[in-house]
Amino acid sequence: MTDMTPIDYRQREYSDAIKAFLARGPRLFINNEWVESSHGATIGVEDPSSGKEITRIADASDRDVDRAVAAARTAFDDGRWTGLAPNARERIIHRFADLLEAHADEFAEIEAIDNGKPKGMAAAVDIPGAISQLRFMAGWASKISGEVIQPYTMPTGTVFGYTLREPVGVCGQIVPWNFPLLMACLKIAPALAAGCTLVLKPAEQTPLTALRLADLVAEAGFPAGVVNIITGYGHTAGDRMVKHPDVDKIAFTGSTEIGKLINRNATDTLKHVTLELGGKSPVVIMPDVNVAEVAPGAAGAIFFNSGQVCVAGSRLFAHRSIFDQVIEGVAATAPFWAPRPSLDAEAHAGPLVSKEQFDRVMGYIEAGKRDGASVAMGGDAPTADGYYVNPTVLVDVNPQMSVVREEIFGPVVVAQRFDDLDEVAKAANDTCFGLGAGVWTRDVATMHKLAAKIKSGTVWGNCHAVIDTALPFGGYKESGIGREQGRAGIEAYLETKSVILQL
Ligand code: ADP
Numbered sequence: 001m002t003d004m005t006p007i008d009y010r011q012r013e014y015s016d017a018i019k020a021f022l023a024r025g026p027r028l029f030i031n032n033e034w035v036e037s038s039h040g041a042t043i044g045v046e047d048p049s050s051g052k053e054i055t056r057i058a059d060a061s062d063r064d065v066d067r068a069v070a071a072a073r074t075a076f077d078d079g080r081w082t083g084l085a086p087n088a089r090e091r092i093i094h095r096f097a098d099l100l101e102a103h104a105d106e107f108a109e110i111e112a113i114d115n116g117k118p119k120g121m122a123a124a125v126d127i128p129g130a131i132s133q134l135r136f137m138a139g140w141a142s143k144i145s146g147e148v149i150q151p152y153t154m155p156t157g158t159v160f161g162y163t164l165r166e167p168v169g170v171c172g173q174i175v176p177w178n179f180p181l182l183m184a185c186l187k188i189a190p191a192l193a194a195g196c197t198l199v200l201k202p203a204e205q206t207p208l209t210a211l212r213l214a215d216l217v218a219e220a221g222f223p224a225g226v227v228n229i230i231t232g233y234g235h236t237a238g239d240r241m242v243k244h245p246d247v248d249k250i251a252f253t254g255s256t257e258i259g260k261l262i263n264r265n266a267t268d269t270l271k272h273v274t275l276e277l278g279g280k281s282p283v284v285i286m287p288d289v290n291v292a293e294v295a296p297g298a299a300g301a302i303f304f305n306s307g308q309v310c311v312a313g314s315r316l317f318a319h320r321s322i323f324d325q326v327i328e329g330v331a332a333t334a335p336f337w338a339p340r341p342s343l344d345a346e347a348h349a350g351p352l353v354s355k356e357q358f359d360r361v362m363g364y365i366e367a368g369k370r371d372g373a374s375v376a377m378g379g380d381a382p383t384a385d386g387y388y389v390n391p392t393v394l395v396d397v398n399p400q401m402s403v404v405r406e407e408i409f410g411p412v413v414v415a416q417r418f419d420d421l422d423e424v425a426k427a428a429n430d431t432c433f434g435l436g437a438g439v440w441t442r443d444v445a446t447m448h449k450l451a452a453k454i455k456s457g458t459v460w461g462n463c464h465a466v467i468d469t470a471l472p473f474g475g476y477k478e479s480g481i482g483r484e485q486g487r488a489g490i491e492a493y494l495e496t497k498s499v500i501l502q503l
Contacts, residue, residue, distance in 0.1 A: 009384035012343035029214035032224035048116035060232030075225030093138035096220035118347035130185035137189035167195035169248030172241035177203035194493035274482035279435030282428035283313035286441035295329020301464035311436030358387035361410030368403035425453035434476025
């Protein structure tokens with residue numbers, strides 16, 4: 001693979017539409033209006049492909065958060081959204097999805113510039129995924145209903161008992177930087193379908209698609225105050241939402257460390273909390289597979305989105321009899337997954353999101369080497385202005401090493417051998433996380449056995465990280481609390497009220 005043309009790490013030129021978008025002043029979206037922050041402080045936003053600051057966003061103050069929460073509170077309490085006919089809510093959410101679809105190319109470019117992921121990947125995965133979340137949940141708006149229940153201790157016909165499903169109320173939604181728009185829509189869609197109002201805070205590193213999305217809110221027909229989008233830091237603006245007495249629910253996706261902190265901080269007001277957190281997902285390759293076909297799948301499981309994926313297949317377990325072949329097959333994908341600037345049309349992977357993340361990932365690689373791991377692929381970073389890390393495979397690892405135990409959130413996989421099914425199931429479960437797992441085999445019985453043994457919210461067979469809006473998604477153990485997507489996803493935004501009438 002040494003005959004590759006050298007990669008040009010300079011970011012390509014932005015389109016005029018994006019340049020104009022970036023030139024807007026820092027604003028918050030509250031009550032269907034763009035407003036200034038109360039204290040005028042701002043946060044710089046970088047393009048990770050170049051490491052350069054490209055715009056500044058508002059750093060929401062406590063007063064700004066309070067203002068956004070008050071807007072959502074009023075909009076919830078006066079029934080301007082909850083009180084609409086379900087089919088009216090459904091139509092507005094669909095219109096929102098239509099508008100997003102109409103601007104798909106622009107959203108893909110913004111996401112690429114802001115997060116560093118290739119524009120082609122954003123266009124193929126993030127934007128359609130975001131639209132799909134909205135469309136699937138839009139339909140739920142008109143399918144929420146309680147049930148009539150026959151009481152247990154009272155004679156039939158003397159009491160009429162039934163349940164009502166009601167929206168939880170005002171939701172604070174805090175999302176991370178790895179799939180900014182997709183995560184935002186994954187949070188917004190069920191809340192709106194349930195009849196909730198919300199304040200969304202994107203990650204400070206990647207706020208741009210959420211801000212562009214705010215432009216479409218009023219046009220879609222949402223009444224003022226139903227969708228509020230504010231930018232700011234987690235420990236200030238995010239924290240204020242978590243502790244706010246007028247916020248009824250916090251939905252968070254991010255690191256396990258911050259998820260635990262949020263869970264603690266939400267206790268005083270006893271909010272509903274759903275948490276989608278970190279992972280260290282195993283990928284198990286059984287000896288019966290065709291290695292030439294499966295190795296690229298195992299590589300994609302970790303190198304897609306430069307490994308900045310909560311379900312990234314970061315622990316590879318290959319059967320001893322095929323281990324060397326699997327590593328060779330994974331290593332052969334290096335040119336495909338080599339990071340390039342996000343607007344390079346040939347890119348399949350981009351830089352990491354920030355300098356902080358770059359340092360973190362390189363620190364893990366160095367720690368792995370110090371602990372005795374060998375580098376079978378990558379292990380280094382190209383000389384460039386952006387935050388590029390070459391896809392990396394570490395072998396000769398053991399379960400005590402930090403590279404094996406901790407979530408790296410970068411393009412780094414640790415590979416281990418195993419001999420039998422029970423042994424690999426035990427090794428796969430030897431982690432505090434439980435988000436996803438991949439199993440590659442042609443044997444249906446092995447597949448089902450491992451699916452039952454592995455403790456994680458999702459198990460994939462002969463694929464990895466396939467996400468569908470209809471299927472619930474979430475974590476076992478320290479990977480989270482609650483489920484998103486599917487029926488479970490809408491349930492997480494509903495209260496259940498029992499009504500008992502004496503006849
Ligand atoms: P990562 O470690 O992947 O950068 P974090 O878990 O730190 O992710 O951040 C995910 C989201 O949580 C971001 O929107 C961030 O601003 C927010 N956040 C960080 N700290 C807090 C906090 N103490 N309270 C509320 N939100 C927070």
